[in-house]
Amino acid sequence: MAFPTTPRSPGRLVVVQPLKRKRCAGCRRGPLSLLLLEDGAPWCLACADLGHLVFLPRGDTALTRRSWEESSLSAVVVRFNRRKSRYERQGVLVEAAALARAEARCLADAEARRRRRAREARGRAMADERFAAAFTAEILRLFPGCPDGRARAIAAHASVRGSGRVGRSAAGRVLSEGAVTAAVVAAVRHVDTPYDRLLMSGVARYEARRRIAPSVEDVLRTWRGAGEEYAG
Structure with missing residues (x-):
């Protein structure tokens, strides 16, 4: 053929x-x-x-x-x-x-790319540290009674890059009071109340939030030092 x-x-x-x-x-x-x-x-x-x-x-x-x-x-x-x-x-x-x-x-290029990625990763890490520190400071400004360790933990959780959490929202990046407060409320809801247990027991999310709202407000009032109402 x-x-x-x-x-x-x-x-x-x-x-x-x-x-x-x-x-x-x-x-x-x-x-x-x-x-x-x-x-x-x-x-x-x-x-x-x-x-x-x-x-x-x-x-x-x-x-x-x-x-x-x-x-x-x-x-x-x-x-x-x-x-x-x-x-x-x-x-x-x-x-x-x-x-x-x-x-x-090609190996030389790959090494150059590796070094560039390492530099960029270090730059992002430093920027993330600065942002988390600024977020922590804003939490403590709004909630001076919040323990330093809790403030740092809330800021670290809320500001994880790529997480989609409130700290990485447009409002969070400019440290708006609403975004910072939302991050604190979310942390209190999950850590200081039975909210998670209610969800696991089958309680609807909005009902669970309604039930734990007074507990959240008690914590916020203590940290804030004022009697503002919890918006839920």
């Missing part, structure tokens, strides 16, 4: 992964795992003067591109897909030294 016409890439050789057992037209060795077609005849890589090249499977775009750049001789490797009636790229053949240089370049 003759091979379908192989794809042509300007300035690039095309090597085929055959679907059927083929022997080299020159040395008669076979079956060939890779071959170069010349005038419809299969040639092994050694006879085609490509035997010194190494195969790089597809998948790593940066490594493939750099291998092409570094290699003075290279070839595209394709295999025919019968179902789709077309050749599909499987990888490339490049010089071993070129692949080694390309890998070194």
Whole structure:
């Protein structure tokens, strides 16, 4: 069976992964795992003067591109897909030294990216610490009777990056009084009242909030030092 016409890439050789057992037209060795077609005849890589090249499977775009750049001789490797009636790229053949240089370049880039991510992570951590400290200070300003440890715990919980909690809302980021108060109320509700037990026993959320509202207000009144009403 003759091979379908192989794809042509300007300035690039095309090597085929055959679907059927083929022997080299020159040395008669076979079956060939890779071959170069010349005038419809299969040639092994050694006879085609490509035997010194190494195969790089597809998948790593940066490594493939750099291998092409570094290699003075290279070839595209394709295999025919019968179902789709077309050749599909499987990888490339490049010089071993070129692949080694390309890998070194990619590793250098990966290390640079790792260092950049580490710097960015440190920057985010420092920003998060500053924000949590500011949130803690605002809690203590609004609720001077709140123990320092509780204020820090509430701020840390409310301001976790990516959590969607009130501290990371638009209002929370500017430390609005409503957002800070909401964070304190939520903490008191879960820590200082039987709210969680009520939910677990099947009490509806709004009913559970109604039942524990006086307890929440008692804590807030103690921390605030004033008699403002709890909004629930």
